[in-house]
Amino acid sequence: MQIRQVTADERTDTMFPLQTYAFMPSPWGDADRETYARRMRYYETAVSLVAEEDGRAVACAAAFPMRQNVRGVVHDMAGVASVATHPSARRRGFIRELLTRLLRQMRDEGCTVSALYPFRPSFYGRHGYVGLPRVRTATFAPAGLAHLVGAELPGEVERLPMREGFDDFNALTLRLLGERHGFSVYDEVRTAEFRDNQRWVAVARVDGEVVAAVTYRIDRFGGDLVADDLLTTGPLGRALLLQFFARHVDQVARVIVTIGTDEVPELWGTDFPVLTQGRVEQPRRSGPMARLLSVEALGGTATPVNEAVTVEVVDDVLVAGCYQLTGEGGRLTVEPGKNEPRATLTCAGISALAYGVLDPVEVVTRGLGRVEASAVGPLSALFPKRMPYLFADF
Numbered sequence: 001m002q003i004r005q006v007t008a009d010e011r012t013d014t015m016f017p018l019q020t021y022a023f024m025p026s027p028w029g030d031a032d033r034e035t036y037a038r039r040m041r042y043y044e045t046a047v048s049l050v051a052e053e054d055g056r057a058v059a060c061a062a063a064f065p066m067r068q069n070v071r072g073v074v075h076d077m078a079g080v081a082s083v084a085t086h087p088s089a090r091r092r093g094f095i096r097e098l099l100t101r102l103l104r105q106m107r108d109e110g111c112t113v114s115a116l117y118p119f120r121p122s123f124y125g126r127h128g129y130v131g132l133p134r135v136r137t138a139t140f141a142p143a144g145l146a147h148l149v150g151a152e153l154p155g156e157v158e159r160l161p162m163r164e165g166f167d168d169f170n171a172l173t174l175r176l177l178g179e180r181h182g183f184s185v186y187d188e189v190r191t192a193e194f195r196d197n198q199r200w201v202a203v204a205r206v207d208g209e210v211v212a213a214v215t216y217r218i219d220r221f222g223g224d225l226v227a228d229d230l231l232t233t234g235p236l237g238r239a240l241l242l243q244f245f246a247r248h249v250d251q252v253a254r255v256i257v258t259i260g261t262d263e264v265p266e267l268w269g270t271d272f273p274v275l276t277q278g279r280v281e282q283p284r285r286s287g288p289m290a291r292l293l294s295v296e297a298l299g300g301t302a303t304p305v306n307e308a309v310t311v312e313v314v315d316d317v318l319v320a321g322c323y324q325l326t327g328e329g330g331r332l333t334v335e336p337g338k339n340e341p342r343a344t345l346t347c348a349g350i351s352a353l354a355y356g357v358l359d360p361v362e363v364v365t366r367g368l369g370r371v372e373a374s375a376v377g378p379l380s381a382l383f384p385k386r387m388p389y390l391f392a393d394f
């Protein structure tokens with residue numbers, strides 16, 4: 001078996017059959033192949049690897065160059081996707097080898113974190129990834145937000161086809177990349193494809209400044225308004241978008257909107273019936289997962305306390321080692337560990353702390369490491385729990 005990096009154009013002959021068999025209804029027709037080939041101009045910057053046997057691609061994996069905010073620091077991120085093996089080549093370790101090589105290459109090219117959507121989280125747990133929260137949806141009748149219909153809010157919402165609203169929408173995502181923990185975006189090459197999404201975008205502005213936006217579609221008169229991520233910079237932006245939804249009261253029966261774990265829809269109104277749900281099941285609806293590709297890259301992360309802990313990271317070819325983590329003057333520094341480690345963590349364990357999804361006790365109970373009792377307090381204080389919101393779907 002040989003691993004080879006292929007260009008975007010080569011993906012149609014090598015990766016398309018593997019991916020389409022794995023993820024799409026099949027057998028496929030010529031039209032599916034042509035659609036895939038046309039889309040490849042948006043994959044020019046992706047790193048695509050195939051494993052070949054006798055000159056034929058039998059497994060593939062790719063990474064998009066992306067960026068992600070982890071506790072206020074924007075990292076270059078490898079967004080892993082297109083992972084598939086031909087059924088007759090499965091369980092021979094091809095994906096293990098492809099992923100190992102892909103992550104090393106992305107790290108060498110400057111990526112310090114990686115994320116993906118797993119078909120089965122335990123599979124990627126072995127590659128150092130830890131689970132992040134899955135998005136939820138809030139489902140409600142617009143009548144529940146009647147109090148907002150006539151409210152005088154200092155701003156306005158404009159409804160545009162995606163093609164026209166794209167620049168404002170994209171600029172808002174770049175702003176949120178700098179402001180919101182976990183938020184991630186594609187590079188410009190990949191993002192360009194979304195300009196043609198068949199969606200409306202509602203853009204909320206205050207004094208001309210974009211403060212919130214949401215993309216959506218309406219399935220039919222009297223049916224559902226199905227909205228994607230509710231992107232807001234604060235409460236006023238959210239109120240403007242909710243007011244916009246409320247004004248669909250005689251047009252749609254329900255609004256279904258995607259939200260993060262920090263949204264509490266039952267507090268959006270009084271006497272407001274709402275169903276908030278987050279379904280997780282394999283293989284199609286897992287939460288995303290993420291991992292560090294460098295522990296040193298945590299240097300500069302905001303941390304609220306002055307504490308120092310030496311940790312050892314084990315069982316990982318990219319980040320294994322001994323590190324001293326010191327919080328001082330509001331920032332974390334990472335240096336080679338000089339003292340005896342007070343915690344032994346897997347890559348998933350240190351990633352869980354960095355991303356804020358587990359505290360040190362949970363890291364232990366989940367089997368992602370050992371932490372001495374004296375280190376539980378300092379590690380919890382250095383890495384307070386804080387739920388990330390990934391946004392990008394890939």
Ligand SMILES: CC(C)(COP(=O)(O)OP(=O)(O)OC[C@H]1O[C@@H](n2cnc3c(N)ncnc32)[C@H](O)[C@@H]1OP(=O)(O)O)[C@@H](O)C(=O)NCCC(=O)NCCS
Binds near residue numbers: 022089090117
């Ligand atoms: C998932 C898939 C890519 C795995 O490919 P593969 O080439 O069989 O994987 P590997 O042989 O490299 O497996 C690596 C390890 O994971 C294990 N593994 C493989 N498939 C697994 C599964 N479905 N569940 C749990 N463990 C699995 C292997 O036993 C192996 O364990 P080891 O490291 O202890 O030897 C392949 O089954 C596939 O194409 N599935 C359909 C598409 C899909 O789900 N893609 C993933 C999208 S995120």
